[in-house]
Amino acid sequence: xxxxxxxxxxxxxxxxxxxxxxxxxxxxxxxxxxxxxxxxxxxxxxxxxxxxxxxxxxxxxxxxxxxxxxxxxxxxxxxxxxxxxxxxxxxxxxxxxxxxxxxxxxxxx
Amino acid sequence: xxxxxxxxxxxxxxxxxxxxxxxxxxxxxxxxxxxxxxxxxxxxxxxxxxxxxxxxxxxxxxxxxxxxxxxxxxxxxxxxxxxxxxxxxxxxxxxxxxxxxxxxxxxxxxxxxxxxxxxxxxxxxxxxxxxxxxxxxxxxxxxxxxxxxxxxxxxxxxxxxxxxxxxxxxxxxxxxxxxxxxxxxxxx
Numbered sequence: 126x127x128x129x130x131x132x133x134x135x136x137x138x139x140x141x142x143x144x145x146x147x148x149x150x151x152x153x154x155x156x157x158x159x160x161x162x163x164x165x166x167x168x169x170x171x172x173x174x175x176x177x178x179x180x181x182x183x184x185x186x187x188x189x190x191x192x193x194x195x196x197x198x199x200x201x202x203x204x205x206x207x208x209x210x211x212x213x214x215x216x217x218x219x220x221x222x223x224x225x226x227x228x229x230x231x232x233x234x
Numbered sequence: 235x236x237x238x239x240x241x242x243x244x245x246x247x248x249x250x251x252x253x254x255x256x257x258x259x260x261x262x263x264x265x266x267x268x269x270x271x272x273x274x275x276x277x278x279x280x281x282x283x284x285x286x287x288x289x290x291x292x293x294x295x296x297x298x299x300x301x302x303x304x305x306x307x308x309x310x311x312x313x314x315x316x317x318x319x320x321x322x323x324x325x326x327x328x329x330x331x332x333x334x335x336x337x338x339x340x341x342x343x344x345x346x347x348x349x350x351x352x353x354x355x356x357x358x359x360x361x362x363x364x365x366x367x368x369x370x371x372x373x374x375x376x377x378x379x380x381x382x383x384x385x386x387x388x389x390x391x392x393x394x395x396x397x398x399x400x401x402x403x404x405x406x407x408x409x410x411x412x413x414x415x416x417x418x419x420x421x422x
Contacts, residue, residue, distance in 0.1 A: 133304050139360035185377040187303035
């Protein structure tokens, strides 16, 4: 059972109240990009054992998108923040570092 | 003009809590910047109650204001007053990036009354309904079994619940089942 704090409405929402939105912080490659970039944007996803960043929507609640930083192996949640955030905020990164020193995810560490 | 009819025509049942579908209630969705003075005035002017903060719901009789999301309010008022209220609010918000929509007929409203009312909802929604966590003045949008719903307290032992009209029968059956005599849990 996963319980995530919605940063928009402040509810600690249980997993069944949320809709998963896949990997967070994808950079879009559209018209004008190379085939390799577009393929990567469409298909290449992280599947880590450990720290992961995911998009979630509070579908049965306020309806807003947010991003959760969590560990896939323990269901530990490091923090959540609004989806209108281009990169993980420093306090989230610090929280992860405190629990998982040496963590890495894509080009973040 | 034809008479407004509620979804289940006032269906009710008695269990360890009383579940009753309510008559038509005027509901207006107001979306916009909730920090804006014009939006606040438009909402409170029509509803006549205090402006709600995050996850708050102020209800007096049929009138009320509920915080639905960071940019959405639900304005409740008697059904007959809706057309005039929509016109008033739209006028007051001209030039403001906002939306005013009459959603009265899209919703069904239920009332769950009695000492066991908390238990009825706690069986159906993934929400902490202990008196310490959920009290009058709060609203919670969540799911009831498989459908979206929102509820708030209209008194110490009274909940009001809205869902989409298309699933009114489903929600009534859920509440009826959860309130069936002999199903008391006695947790709260």
